Amino acid sequence: MNLYLVKRILALIPVLFVVSVVIFLIIHITPGDPASVILGESATAQDVEALRQQLGLDLPIYQQYMNWITDVLRGDLGESYFMKESVSEAIFSHLQPTLSLAILAQIIALLIAIPLGITAALRRGTAADQTVMGFSLLGMAIPSFLLALFLILLVGVKLQWLPVAGYKPLEAGLWNHLKYLILPAVSLGAIQSALITRMTRSSMLEVLNMNYMKAARSKGVKERQLIYKHALRNAFLPILTVIGQTFGGLVTGAVVTETIFNIPGIGQLIINSVERRDYEVIQGVVLFVTCVYVFINLIVDILYGVIDPRVRLERK
């Protein structure tokens, strides 16, 4: 394989190591622990202490870390304190809904954002531009829960077109699967599109005045092609970057949306395991999320070079 790729993949190791240490520290600084959560609302400090001992949570922190990391190196991410499944199973089972949702939301966001951003850039200063920018401002400033609730009330409750919340896996049939995802995907997509729209507009503005646009126009390239092919590709690096970021954000936890729509995804897993102090799961998920980001950013970086051949990420 290529040296650059190898280097990037090897770089994952120190990143994971550092992240795991940091997370471990953070988790253990944070008050509350799984014992107190298991025991419920009215447990006493003594009860909690007893359970802590039984669970091995009273060991010195470096020892706990060593125990954990040796397991991880053996490929075992550990067991949840709460779920009857291993951490890797938990991640896997929560990944499916999140992936479906993320992909759908991303598609929606792009379908909204790219054309709108381009329109705004082309019609800069006109009413169309201002309308588009107005909407994207709404998207930026409105908390996602408001849009989600609005959609639920309108489409789910008033019109009763789609279920308000919940999730069905793909095995339940495509439509059954999608039906639950459309609303959350739309609400996420719409919000995410705000940033992409603005980024598209401003990056497009940077390139529209370039000479090569003039030259392409002089060849008789149709306006659409001119924009979508010649300009967009040149303007695409920052756009791609935010797409990568939003996608990363979607895959690793659209917490609010998942909560409102009751989607048992990675976001829920993260927030719930933080709320339950499910240490092993938190650690596992964070490692997983790190891999996701490293991977997405790797792809984005490779795409940089494909999109713009001038970009070089390594020395020759």
Add this chain to the structure above:
Amino acid sequence: MTKPPLLEVNELKVHFYTERGRITAVDGISFHVNAGEIVGVVGESGCGKSVTSQAILRLLDEKDTVEYDGKILFEGTDLLQLPEAGMQKIRGNEISMIFQDPLSSLNPVFSIGSQIAESLMLHQQISKKAAFEKAIELLRMTGIPAPEKRVHEYPHQLSGGMRQRAMIAMTLACQPKLLIADEPTTALDVTIQAQILDLMLELNREQGMGMIFITHDLGVVAELCSRVVVMYLGQIVEEADVETLFAQPRHPYTKGLMKSIPQMDSDRSQKLHVIEGMVPTLDNIPTGCRFAPRCPYADYMCHERPPAYEEHAAGHKVRCWHAEKIAQEEEERSYVS
């Protein structure tokens, strides 16, 4: 001439809105190009050649900063009145253009092959594969070595001359009725320049392609063009066929130009001839004749009143109060030599 000319530019003015206000970069120029004719445009750097040529294709940023006046008739239709969609049909198809600045005019993110192929596919119904093959062929015609490899390269990987040739290949792909070439051979060595000029002449002869050829190289003008337009500070100051112009320039600026050319057989230790003084800026245009401040012939009238653009001999138009006098001088000179 009963048939209308291929292109007729009539009192074209181009105004730019800059932060310092409105400036008129091209100020009422008129000329025409007949089908199958090569018209050379020469002139001071910054006199408006590129602006004129881009105005013909309406490529300047109309929405924001540019305003046009006058008429540009292409086969009888006024391009300035055409809607953008109509313009799109003309660009590339009927009129195409080689830009002066090859690097910034090539899209950095597409290989030159795909840029040429794009032109081809726009104007001919051919497949992508065929287009690429044709692109290779065109690159070969312009003298790029190993074109089958070069098609996949990106503009930044090419030398200045190769970029220019890629631009040329791209325009030739369109097989337009009118080609506007804005200094197309500046970055080419003379052997390749010769090859390219031959290529253009061939197209001109075989397909009757009209051409506006902007250049500073009077040698090229002499070899290629049939008629020449001389511009100075946004105006046309002289127009004539090549022989006449080179033999009997009637405008002092043209005369100065001729004298400034470094000759292959000149004395190297001599300083080159220069036209004294500076070109005025566009927001500070002299009243009277625009060339007057630098003109050895200038008199009171020149400074006061702008000369008219008049036909002095058949097909020889000049904008100068002293055109006749200069013509006489030139005649005498040619007798002497």
Add this chain to the structure above:
Amino acid sequence: MSHEALETRKPLLDVRGLKKYFPVKGPLGTLGGVKGYVKAVNDVSFQLHAGETLGIVGESGCGKSTMGRTILRLTDPTAGQALYGDQDIFQLSGKELQKIRRDMQMVFQDPFSSLNPRKRIGQILEEPLAIHSIGDPKERTERVMEMMHKVGLQVDHYFRYPHEFSGGQRQRIGLARALVVNPQIVISDEPVSALDVSIQSQIINLLQELQAEYRLTYLFIAHDISVVRHISDRIGVMYLGQMVEQAPTESLFANPLHPYTQALLSAVPIPNPQRKKERIILRGEIPSPMNPPSGCIFHTRCPLAMDVCKQEVPPQLEAAPQHMVSCHFYTKP
């Protein structure tokens, strides 16, 4: 400038065996791996003496610009040395390199893209002065304005953006930028190609005046043979990454030795519509620097090519005083 004494003096810049290969990559860029090399500059040596002008002409794409950029370390050389004084430019780094760049300036071939579109001309021109902390801000401005004036730009242009200029004006900005710091060596890549002849002659005169005044040294890359002839003391002819002929100007024009040089000279257009002259038309496919021909690189197109040319690389020969040529025709007649 007389060139008799040149041999004995120590050169200002001594380039030895310069090579620059660009890797050719697959469509996936970084991922595709290297598929071969473009041998843009392939073993070029020459010397530049203080106060002289070395003109470089040659086929488009033969590596002239790359040579200039490599000497300035704008791209790293593959091999070779460039001795400036007693420093090898290719070994320098960081601060030392920055210092040396004050003495060596470059005029870029592509006038527009070498100007930052966001900067006003005044800023662009003052920048090199600021970089090398020359003068106070006021002096800098004055100097810049002077320079603008000299290259035929109006002082009013001071606050304009590059896109508001014509091609020739941009080229003059690039030239002014190089000259404004009073460098020792100016590598100018087609500095006058976009200028009309009257301004061109003004600039050439300026260059010569400055040379006389400050003993500037020029590496002057151009395609316009008559301009090169006018300004250069010596001329190097490049073909496909190599220097095939190097000679004092008079000698070269009076007696072009290399067949490529001969073809080149014959192709110069003459500004006289009546005089059509005979050109040597070079036949054959132009070879690619990715895959240069064996033996003499010119043999594929050479009207005089012999069998030996296909196999053996011609040695450099001093055919006349200081007139170097690499051609079998003269070594093995």
Add this chain to the structure above:
Amino acid sequence: GAQTAQTGQNEGAQPPGQGQAQPEPAKEPQAATGGELKIAYQAQPPTLDPHVTTSQASATIGRNVFETLVTADSKYHVQPMLAESWEQSEDGTTITFRLRQGIRFHNGKEMTADDVAASMNRWIQISSAGKDHFTGAVFEAKDAQTAVLTLKQPTATAMAILAYGGGNYPAIMPKELIDQADPKGVKEYVGTGPFQFKEWKQDQQIHLTKYADYQARSEAADGLAGKREARVDDIYFIFTPDSSTQVAGLLSGEFDIAADVSYDSVQQLESNPEIKVDVAPTGMLNLYFNKKKGLFANEKARQAIAAGIDAESILIAAYTQEKYYELNHNMMMYYQIGQWSSENGRESYNQNNPEKAKQLLGEAGYNGEEIVIMTSRDYEDMYNGAVAFQQQLKNLGVKSKLEVYDWPTFTELRNDENKFDILVITNTPKPEPSSLAFMRKDFPGWTNSPELDELLVKFRGAPNLEKAMSVYDDIQKWFYEYVPVVKIGDGNSISSSQKSVEGMTWLDGLILWNVSNAK
């Protein structure tokens, strides 16, 4: 019908029954069986093993699966469930349970006294309630159908606690599972209840199905007691943390029941003809003082707060409307007044007398230091009550800071006497006063009163609960003198369901057997 808020108030106390008490005939629900119940439930329990956790969510869901030896009817009278009958020895230290015959666990195994002994002993050892009330007690299987509980000393509260159906209830599970259990709980959820555990999709839902071989009791249903019948085939507890989603899901018909909807959405729900809204008591809002350290180690300071606050406006802030709270000076909940009622403290409750408060504070030596109030926002009523309380403190001239944490942080920090002065907590109802959290020395707030110790010995040492009740008056008196906590009032929660859902009742959480859904 069983106990709901509307019907449960002010009913006179009846003597708790021993053995099979005569339940009042309840009208048989006529609704059809079959179908499913989708219940939007806010909190996901940590585990369904009730021995381990005190979580109320765990109880509400789990008691459909697990059953107890005895249980409570709507008036908290102890009634038999898995036990056929029981007998208490003269000295009150042994209780003999006769088990019902032919009861099978969901895994098909027949329940015997071994299972009971194993389950109950584990419960005694690890559950909070077990450790508190049954120190040193042991269960033994005398024969297959007889289990004997031997107590260290006579315990009046014993039966009441064994019958309790809220958090930490003493569920009976197969011995094998008890033996395999680890500190986090049993590995499988196998009980004897009308529903069996099917699946727990983490963060999504718990699925229970009807247990076909369930052996129902024959008595009419009343509270948790009597006949239990699974009238639907499936129950889904769908974890819906967002309260607006619960409401929306009800409105759209997605959910059949929302277990705990927010007060401010009632209007919206009531305006929908398809939906009904039920109110049920949920807990009491209390201010816990840090009696170990700081200002409130001083009794006077505690009395000052009790005197100064306006309970009503705190309750409005917490529960929004009068119908959702009760002013009640009893330390027990308002619906328990039938059993636990005392006039003591009536005049000390909700005095709303800032002058007195300021005076008392002065006597306590308060001079303007900042009081730290701590609460969690995981329970909206606690938080809202705390905010309102803080505002009242300001009116009393007390400077304070309100710290809000997520629940796990809160539960850890509240164990640290240096971290707070007052906690704002809601407590779930308990079957008898000595189970209340503030009675315990080891619970945050750290009640430490010799007086109380004496009272508790008297109370728990009584031969049975009726006898113990006479001590309640004194405890109540102590409550208002010592002021371990300030009781603000009792709160109700709102559950809401489709009109098609019938037969839903409440006792320490929703009761889902005997509920049908004619959809």
Add this chain to the structure above:
Amino acid sequence: MDALGSNAKRLELSQVKQTLKKEQRRLQLRRFLSNKLMLTGSIIIVLITAFALVGPYLVSYDPYEMDPVKRLQPPGAEHLLGTDNFGRDLLTRIVYGARVSIGVGFSVALISAAAGMVIGLYSGYYRALDQVLMRICDGLMAIPGILLAIALVAALGPMTENVIIALGIVFIPYVARIVRSATLVVREETYIEAMKAQGASAARIIWMHIAPNTLSPLVVQATFIFADAIITEAALSFLGAGVPTPDPSWGNILYDGKLVIFKAWWMTVFPGILIILTVMGLNFAGDGIRDMVDPHSSLSFKRKKKK
């Protein structure tokens, strides 16, 4: 050439420069004034800042004064914007909340933009640094914000400053990557090569030539972060990590509003409008700045000329 070196000429040149400079200043001012985006943006920002600073002196209620009986009153004469779920005057709370919210939004945007810009520029410019810095960013992106916030409050106590630090850190990688992506392209431009040829130091190239080109995506990203920070702050206050209760902030008013959304639209609508307004002001100003550094924009000049 004429005698340029002469003193007279020099004098003349510096005079020319003087007049040019003056002219330029005039133009700059005109550019600013005719830059409608910039102007509107600045006006909105100034107004909202004034609202935040002066507002508290103009409202007649106490932001903490509650009246549970009057909870959730719709907008009316007594309470212009209605009351919240504790019966507190909403207008007053919004006015007081402005300072916190704008402060948090602005500080977070500033911290992450500044740090992100430095990281982005340098890792875009130096390939070796890129490997390290971007991997750190990958790691930072992966750490859940809530966890960081909870840990910070736990370690340092509930303070607004902690929210700012936590959010600032969380958002840095987002800015960094955006800036880097723009840097990667600009780095390869010929004019950067020209600057190198001039002998410009890396710092000069990075800050004077590359940085302005990254401004426009940076501004977009920063305004987004501004809005996001305001909203996220409120989410954190649920975990005790936000602004200490019961201090008002737009975000926590919004979140309180969410709980009563079926009953009291005003609690979400009014703070929502203010957030939108502020973000709009910032965006306008940001776009305005972009236009100011964009040599191609002279739109407004034409507009003015054409009647």
